[in-house]
Amino acid sequence: MTMRRRGLLAVTALVVGARxxxxxxxxRLVGSQPVAGGTVPRAPTQVFVRFDRPVDHxxxxxxxxxxxxxxxxxxxxxxxxxxxxxAMLPALEPGAYExxxxxxxxxxxxxxxxxxxxxxxx
Numbered sequence: 001m002t003m004r005r006r007g008l009l010a011v012t013a014l015v016v017g018a019r020x021x022x023x024x025x026x027x028r029l030v031g032s033q034p035v036a037g038g039t040v041p042r043a044p045t046q047v048f049v050r051f052d053r054p055v056d057h058x059x060x061x062x063x064x065x066x067x068x069x070x071x072x073x074x075x076x077x078x079x080x081x082x083x084x085x086x087a088m089l090p091a092l093e094p095g096a097y098e099x100x101x102x103x104x105x106x107x108x109x110x111x112x113x114x115x116x117x118x119x120x121x122x
Contacts, residue, residue: 026112027051027083027105034099034118043092043120047074047099054082055103062087065098065115082106094122 031050034040047062062074062085074087085101097120102113 025053025105026108026110027053027055027103028112029101029114032099032116034116036116037118039119039121041121043094044089046086046088048080048084048086049099049101049103049116051083051085051103054106055085056106057085059104060085061100061102063100064089064092065100066095068098071097092120094120 028051029049030052033046033048034044047064049062057076057078057080060076062076064071064074071092072090074089076085076087080086085103097118099116099118100113101116102111104111
């Protein structure tokens, strides 16, 4: 086997290994609306959470909580981009809320969850 061919095989193995390692990592949150810890001047009509890789929209969950109690279970829109969970919100009264999310990567099986706090101004 030539040196060039060995080099190509080594590079291919590295790329395949990196892809498998990335697929094994759970999705990480990279953005949201409302922003985590933020205050909005009026009740938002929609929410989204964006991840660093595609997530399974069907097996994902979004729940709005107030005082630790569920206010609304949201249904992510299936036509959103692969790494974005997007849902419409019911009318929210002024106050402190949490958006709890739970996702699974398209190429994985590990469930990842988190909570984003936000406040709706009076």
